[in-house]
Amino acid sequence: MATIKINVNGEEREISDIDPNTPLLWTLRDNLQMVGTKFGCGKGLCGACTVHLNGNAARSCSIPISAVDGQSVTTIEGLAAKAHKLHPLQEAWMEHDVPQCGYCQAGQIMNAAAFLSRNSTPSDSDIDDAMAGNLCRCGTYQRIRKAIHTAATKGGVA
Amino acid sequence: MKKDLYDHDLEPDVDMPAEFIQRLNRPSKRVSETADSFIPRRQFLKMSGIAGGGLVLAFSLSRSPSAKAAHHTDSDSPEFSPNAFIQIKPDGTIVLAAKNPEVGQGIKTFLPMIIAEELEVPWESVAIQQSAIDAKRFGPQSAGGSQSTPRNWDPLRQAGAVARTMLISAAAKTWGVTESKCKADQGFIVNESNGKKLSYAKLAATAASLPVPDGKTVPLKKRSDYKLLGKFIPGVDNQDIVTGQPLFGIDQQLPGLLYAIYVKCPSFGGTVKSANLDAIKARLGVVDAFILKGNGVDNELSAGVAILAKSTYEAFQAEKALEVDWDKGPASKESWTDLQKQSREITSKPGKVTEEQGDLTAALSSAAQVVESFYTYPFLSHSNLEPQNCTAWFRDGKMELWAPSQTPQAIAGMLSKLLDLDQSKIEVNQLRIGGGFGRRLLNDFACEAAAIAHKVDAPIKLMWNRESDMAHDFYRVGGFHNLTGTLDSNGRLTGLQDRTIVFTPTGGDGKRPVRGGNVRASNIQCPEIPNVRIEANSLPLQVPAGWWRAPGSCSLAWVFQSFIHEMAVTAKRDHLEFLVEQFGEPRWLKKGKAQILNTERAINVTKLAAEKGDWGKPMKKGQGRGLSFYFSHLGYFAEIAEVTVDSANNVTVDRVVVAADVGMLLNKSGGENQVEGSVIDGISTLADQEITFENGAVKESNFDTYPLLRMPAQPKIEIHWITSDYSPTGLGEPAFPPLAAAVTNAIHQATGKRIRTMPISKEGFQIT
Numbered sequence: 023m024a025t026i027k028i029n030v031n032g033e034e035r036e037i038s039d040i041d042p043n044t045p046l047l048w049t050l051r052d053n054l055q056m057v058g059t060k061f062g063c064g065k066g067l068c069g070a071c072t073v074h075l076n077g078n079a080a081r082s083c084s085i086p087i088s089a090v091d092g093q094s095v096t097t098i099e100g101l102a103a104k105a106h107k108l109h110p111l112q113e114a115w116m117e118h119d120v121p122q123c124g125y126c127q128a129g130q131i132m133n134a135a136a137f138l139s140r141n142s143t144p145s146d147s148d149i150d151d152a153m154a155g156n157l158c159r160c161g162t163y164q165r166i167r168k169a170i171h172t173a174a175t176k177g178g179v180a
Numbered sequence: 181m182k183k184d185l186y187d188h189d190l191e192p193d194v195d196m197p198a199e200f201i202q203r204l205n206r207p208s209k210r211v212s213e214t215a216d217s218f219i220p221r222r223q224f225l226k227m228s229g230i231a232g233g234g235l236v237l238a239f240s241l242s243r244s245p246s247a248k249a250a251h252h253t254d255s256d257s258p259e260f261s262p263n264a265f266i267q268i269k270p271d272g273t274i275v276l277a278a279k280n281p282e283v284g285q286g287i288k289t290f291l292p293m294i295i296a297e298e299l300e301v302p303w304e305s306v307a308i309q310q311s312a313i314d315a316k317r318f319g320p321q322s323a324g325g326s327q328s329t330p331r332n333w334d335p336l337r338q339a340g341a342v343a344r345t346m347l348i349s350a351a352a353k354t355w356g357v358t359e360s361k362c363k364a365d366q367g368f369i370v371n372e373s374n375g376k377k378l379s380y381a382k383l384a385a386t387a388a389s390l391p392v393p394d395g396k397t398v399p400l401k402k403r404s405d406y407k408l409l410g411k412f413i414p415g416v417d418n419q420d421i422v423t424g425q426p427l428f429g430i431d432q433q434l435p436g437l438l439y440a441i442y443v444k445c446p447s448f449g450g451t452v453k454s455a456n457l458d459a460i461k462a463r464l465g466v467v468d469a470f471i472l473k474g475n476g477v478d479n480e481l482s483a484g485v486a487i488l489a490k491s492t493y494e495a496f497q498a499e500k501a502l503e504v505d506w507d508k509g510p511a512s513k514e515s516w517t518d519l520q521k522q523s524r525e526i527t528s529k530p531g532k533v534t535e536e537q538g539d540l541t542a543a544l545s546s547a548a549q550v551v552e553s554f555y556t557y558p559f560l561s562h563s564n565l566e567p568q569n570c571t572a573w574f575r576d577g578k579m580e581l582w583a584p585s586q587t588p589q590a591i592a593g594m595l596s597k598l599l600d601l602d603q604s605k606i607e608v609n610q611l612r613i614g615g616g617f618g619r620r621l622l623n624d625f626a627c628e629a630a631a632i633a634h635k636v637d638a639p640i641k642l643m644w645n646r647e648s649d650m651a652h653d654f655y656r657v658g659g660f661h662n663l664t665g666t667l668d669s670n671g672r673l674t675g676l677q678d679r680t681i682v683f684t685p686t687g688g689d690g691k692r693p694v695r696g697g698n699v700r701a702s703n704i705q706c707p708e709i710p711n712v713r714i715e716a717n718s719l720p721l722q723v724p725a726g727w728w729r730a731p732g733s734c735s736l737a738w739v740f741q742s743f744i745h746e747m748a749v750t751a752k753r754d755h756l757e758f759l760v761e762q763f764g765e766p767r768w769l770k771k772g773k774a775q776i777l778n779t780e781r782a783i784n785v786t787k788l789a790a791e792k793g794d795w796g797k798p799m800k801k802g803q804g805r806g807l808s809f810y811f812s813h814l815g816y817f818a819e820i821a822e823v824t825v826d827s828a829n830n831v832t833v834d835r836v837v838v839a840a841d842v843g844m845l846l847n848k849s850g851g852e853n854q855v856e857g858s859v860i861d862g863i864s865t866l867a868d869q870e871i872t873f874e875n876g877a878v879k880e881s882n883f884d885t886y887p888l889l890r891m892p893a894q895p896k897i898e899i900h901w902i903t904s905d906y907s908p909t910g911l912g913e914p915a916f917p918p919l920a921a922a923v924t925n926a927i928h929q930a931t932g933k934r935i936r937t938m939p940i941s942k943e944g945f946q947i948t
Contacts, residue, residue, distance in 0.1 A: 124421035
């Protein structure tokens with residue numbers, strides 16, 4: 023068992039008495055009770071568990087908590103920089119009414135946010151390639167693409 | 181033998197009350213005049229007594245305040261709540277009920293929209309509350325068969341209209357004028373003689389003192405006066421979704437919660453002889469482990485081993501260390517490979533005729549051309565992205581569940597028998613659901629959670645991992661169709677025979693098909709074919725079958741719409757002309773039965789799809805355009821797919837054009853989202869999805885072996901609606917069935933290759 027320190031959404035968190043092999047996903051959900059990050063496959067195949075690790079998109083289901091000791095994690099709960107100002111992608115997701123069931127969308131948005139911070143003027147195929155690791159069982163891909171374009175056009179995504 | 185092939189439901193698996201079906205046949209204008217309710221009036225009006233002492237909600241920015249409910253204490257200022265669906269408070273807050281489970285079909289948004297339209301309030305001014313599960317107050321609460329729209333259309337319009345009528349009466353009383361001078365306008369009643377107005381909030385107390393009129397007697401709005409229905413209205417939970425708030429079953433947290441897994445025999449029906457429970461209980465983080473015998477009913481409680489731990493991870497790890505000696509005596513030994521061989525053999529020979537119209541033998545002997553083709557499709561998994569889960573808490577003799585179920589009202593009855601509990605001691609809470617597709621019409625996960633909680637002195641959250649979700653689904657059944665078609669010398673389709681397999685549950689009566697597994701002549705949906713014969717050979721099946729998005733239609737549409745195209749090609753005739761010819765004259769096939777084909781609506785959507793889909797326009801080499809039609813769940817859909825196929829058989833679906841008639845579109849956003857999703861789901865399914873099993877156990881285990889379509893493969897999707905006066909019908913399912921044949925017919929045009937085995941990867945094609 024181990025004690026782990028991580029910065030989650032700007033807050034220092036200490037998790038004691040945890041199996042160091044516990045995936046970041048379950049640490050967030052069970053230990054920190056932050057359930058916005060979702061479990062889909064447990065193997066990094068679906069992207070529902072995507073978070074930002076030191077600013078890069080990462081599959082939290084496949085990263086042991088011991089590997090992120092002392093590092094910074096951003097989850098969907100902390101994507102909006104300020105309490106009353108959503109991230110442009112969150113705004114665009116609502117404008118285009120992207121979600122159907124909504125279960126995959128946190129992972130989609132986190133993946134898209136990391137991607138847009140590197141490419142603020144993406145083409146359709148740039149988006150499709152960047153988002154290929156995130157599954158949507160409901161099939162909201164048309165709207166995800168539109169929303170990413172809208173967020174990119176409106177700016178403020180870096 | 182001669183009988184009427186269309187004199188039954190097209191989807192016999194989906195139970196619809198007879199009175200409901202009859203009403204759907206009338207254009208909505210007449211429904212408006214009669215304004216009758218599907219919920220018995222007695223039940224409906226019983227809801228009127230909830231004012232005061234009900235729940236008041238603490239509203240946040242979110243429009244879904246259900247998680248933040250607090251008890252109402254201010255009994256001095258009465259709210260106006262003429263029925264279970266509406267609460268208007270003196271402070272101006274208007275709360276509308278969202279009665280049915282939200283699985284992604286948009287129902288939490290569009291059912292309240294129906295109420296808001298008739299209530300005549302601005303959408304921005306209302307808060308939406310997910311209803312408790314309570315049949316007496318809310319009527320049927322389920323998400324299945326695309327029935328929520330048609331079932332609730334009248335009752336919810338009436339609920340809104342009753343409240344509006346009473347607010348008008350309250351205003352007339354306040355002003356001392358006749359009701360005819362008062363008009364409702366977006367949250368106010370306006371006195372038309374002097375222009376004065378009073379808000380609903382100000383009228384709430386007076387309205388609450390008035391008698392509640394019969395829903396059948398109140399006037400409903402004309403469609404031409406609608407301000408909200410038909411508009412692009414985003415989902416009410418969107419802000420919570422995009423900010424990661426707890427909404428789903430899997431998100432439930434309770435004090436002292438234990439995390440449970442339940443391990444069942446990989447071969448369906450196997451039971452537990454013994455397990456290394458002591459070793460499991462000795463593991464760090466594990467709190468308890470025990471065997472449940474189950475009741476032998478696969479959609480209730482199968483035998484298995486429960487493990488309870490302090491975290492999900494520790495429960496999942498314990499499963500890896502679990503060693504079970506399974507009793508496979510009662511288990512399935514079925515093999516997909518063997519079933520395929522057996523079914524192919526059975527359908528290659530004449531079988532027992534189960535339906536016949538005309539004289540197929542004569543059609544065969546007089547035919548100018550005869551085509552014989554064998555079509556087959558696999559079992560499928562639902563693969564909801566949120567794996568099955570359920571939270572349960574047994575305390576003080578009461579069982580409370582937080583169940584992501586499409587049929588939450590069915591749970592109490594099942595648990596009552598399973599655990600010998602009075603139904604009044606069982607409470608079920610509904611939650612947002614991470615995908616339904618029919619999987620959660622069955623409540624095995626809820627039975628498991630309750631059975632585990634029943635033995636534990638703590639709340640438990642049962643979690644399935646992806647592997648157990650795929651291994652213990654209720655699968656869309658695979659199918660086998662040996663088809664024969666006959667053409668006369670004018671190229672007209674004179675006969676069609678289907679030698680097929682209908683699976684029946686092992687241990688059943690050998691007649692009743694498995695869920696979603698029936699095959700009927702009416703599924704062909706070509707009423708003009710004079711000679712039709714169905715030979716449905718039954719074969720027992722122990723692998724659990726379930727309803728999968730558009731049960732029956734989801735596979736049969738591909739078979740028959742492909743074969744009709746095949747016959748058109750053989751006849752050297754234009755497919756559009758040939759398909760429309762099969763519908764005959766524009767008419768109801770059975771007057772007074774909305775679940776049976778209306779050929780006029782079929783012809784109209786087919787022609788519209790062709791027009792918008794550039795039917796007949798030349799294409800480049802390697803490109804093809806395919807057409808398909810299907811009527812299911814009361815919705816009429818025709819689809820055109822355009823594909824490009826390269827020399828290595830890589831298929832790009834470039835564009836899909838959809839033409840639809842569901843009467844009226846209630847929410848442009850939610851409705852079109854369903855259609856776009858159905859198209860993606862259709863391509864996903866035909867590309868490379870197949871569930872196989874050997875020794876009664878499923879081989880696929882995760883999205884690496886059972887792939888879902890990814891974003892780069894999405895086509896351009898265009899949707900065209902025919903707005904008719906018919907009552908609006910559901911959109912969760914009917915856009916799915918035509919898609920596959922549109923694509924495979926397009927591949928045929930592009931390559932000359934007819935795909936008769938699903939998924940298309942079996943025929944050497946890949947979707948890119």
